[in-house]
Amino acid sequence: MTEVSTPESTDITGRTVSVLGGTGDQGRGLARRFALAGHTVYLGSRSAERADGAARALVEAESSPVDVRGLDNAAAAAAGDIVIVAVPWEGHRELLESLAGPLAGKIVVDCVNPLGFDKRGPFALDVPEGSAAEQAAAVLPESTVTAAFHHVSAVVLLDPAVESVDLDVLVLGEDRDATDTVRALAERIPGVRGVFGGRLRNAHQVEALTANLIAVNRRYKTHAGIRVTGL
Amino acid sequence: MTEVSTPESTDITGRTVSVLGGTGDQGRGLARRFALAGHTVYLGSRSAERADGAARALVEAESSPVDVRGLDNAAAAAAGDIVIVAVPWEGHRELLESLAGPLAGKIVVDCVNPLGFDKRGPFALDVPEGSAAEQAAAVLPESTVTAAFHHVSAVVLLDPAVESVDLDVLVLGEDRDATDTVRALAERIPGVRGVFGGRLRNAHQVEALTANLIAVNRRYKTHAGIRVTGL
Numbered sequence: 001m002t003e004v005s006t007p008e009s010t011d012i013t014g015r016t017v018s019v020l021g022g023t024g025d026q027g028r029g030l031a032r033r034f035a036l037a038g039h040t041v042y043l044g045s046r047s048a049e050r051a052d053g054a055a056r057a058l059v060e061a062e063s064s065p066v067d068v069r070g071l072d073n074a075a076a077a078a079a080g081d082i083v084i085v086a087v088p089w090e091g092h093r094e095l096l097e098s099l100a101g102p103l104a105g106k107i108v109v110d111c112v113n114p115l116g117f118d119k120r121g122p123f124a125l126d127v128p129e130g131s132a133a134e135q136a137a138a139v140l141p142e143s144t145v146t147a148a149f150h151h152v153s154a155v156v157l158l159d160p161a162v163e164s165v166d167l168d169v170l171v172l173g174e175d176r177d178a179t180d181t182v183r184a185l186a187e188r189i190p191g192v193r194g195v196f197g198g199r200l201r202n203a204h205q206v207e208a209l210t211a212n213l214i215a216v217n218r219r220y221k222t223h224a225g226i227r228v229t230g231l
Numbered sequence: 232m233t234e235v236s237t238p239e240s241t242d243i244t245g246r247t248v249s250v251l252g253g254t255g256d257q258g259r260g261l262a263r264r265f266a267l268a269g270h271t272v273y274l275g276s277r278s279a280e281r282a283d284g285a286a287r288a289l290v291e292a293e294s295s296p297v298d299v300r301g302l303d304n305a306a307a308a309a310a311g312d313i314v315i316v317a318v319p320w321e322g323h324r325e326l327l328e329s330l331a332g333p334l335a336g337k338i339v340v341d342c343v344n345p346l347g348f349d350k351r352g353p354f355a356l357d358v359p360e361g362s363a364a365e366q367a368a369a370v371l372p373e374s375t376v377t378a379a380f381h382h383v384s385a386v387v388l389l390d391p392a393v394e395s396v397d398l399d400v401l402v403l404g405e406d407r408d409a410t411d412t413v414r415a416l417a418e419r420i421p422g423v424r425g426v427f428g429g430r431l432r433n434a435h436q437v438e439a440l441t442a443n444l445i446a447v448n449r450r451y452k453t454h455a456g457i458r459v460t461g462l
Contacts, residue, residue, distance in 0.1 A: 198446030205439035215429030222461035230453035
């Protein structure tokens with residue numbers, strides 16, 4: 001496997017990262033990895049108190065010092081240089097609409113998978129805008145919206161025994177600087193490559209593929225991810 | 232990377248394989264690999280003469296003897312134990328409707344990617360049934376429809392310099408025996424693992440992900456595929 005080099009110019013050292021919906025498993029998992037990589041991370045939640053509790057728990061779980069702070073979602077949106085959206089699909093649109101002001105001018109990274117579950121397992125939900133990422137782009141016209149981190153297992157991110165995470169993160173978006181920045185952020189997770197994965201209009205299938213990976217998990221009792229071959 | 236073992240019981244030795252749309256690049260590429268693995272392969276085309284020409288060309292290109300024969304699509308549908316659908320999306324429904332009789336009782340493997348292209352690149356087309364595979368299942372109620380081989384590059388399949396193909400084939404379907412059979416078929420291509428990828432209702436995103444892989448190909452000048460990690 002060769003390296004997919006992110007541009008040397010994409011130095012994200014010192015950039016702060018906010019995670020909206022940061023008290024969920026996915027949000028905490030990403031926050032943990034970015035904090036371990038040296039970033040100041042703001043966990044956002046509807047309740048600043050809950051966010052603070054989750055942030056303290058993350059800090060206390062590590063043997064080395066990490067900087068994770070809890071805020072309400074609006075304060076977290078305002079605080080971070082790069083803002084990850086890891087909220088449940090239910091309420092996604094409403095939350096982002098309410099944060100359009102603080103998110104203006106920022107790189108927003110949507111990692112939401114609009115999925116349903118029934119007795120036959122997971123399936124992709126129909127999204128009027130095409131995908132969660134396109135919905136984010138529609139309600140955040142002043143932000144630079146990208147999509148990434150859809151397939152990263154929260155269990156793996158949170159597992160202290162997993163030092164290197166064996167998957168690639170597909171990063172989608174219209175803006176080259178923004179997708180390069182998010183690729184560099186993905187590569188802060190040891191083992192991960194950030195791979196450009198196309199325009200936002202092709203985000204639906206990346207989000208929906210999570211349903212297939214859940215089917216793989218169930219069949220093979222694993223935490224599946226994907227690697228892009230040929231790179 | 233550990234092996235995903237297909238069941239020992241899934242022995243497909245001696246099974247014949249038909250490829251509808253077998254004169255296209257993808258069809259010829261798959262036919263070549265299955266013929267090299269020892270299967271008799273029937274190439275189907277609208278014109279038996281064109282199919283015969285493509286079959287002869289495949290046989291003549293190999294230094295070892297391979298058994299590839301050209302037929303019209305209806306005769307190919309009747310001849311193969313396993314029938315791969317590699318036709319263009321345009322005309323997919325009509326062709327399969329016309330072949331419902333000869334395809335009854337067989338395992339059908341749909342590998343069609345309904346994609347559009349414009350100046351911004353590739354994108355997934357809207358399919359009324361959800362996906363090409365679900366459309367096949369709808370018009371072939373007497374067949375056992377699976378979906379697979381969406382991401383395999385025809386260039387790679389046809390390249391005599393590529394001995395081992397570095398990707399996994401996601402196999403989707405409702406019937407365990409059928410998906411195990413198609414997984415075993417995928418593994419006839421050296422280097423490939425056949426991985427169960429979920430139910431047919433989750434086929435759309437696997438088909439559509441081809442648009443993202445094309446975006447990867449353009450950005451990184453490669454022939455991208457995917458591997459499932461965690462197996």
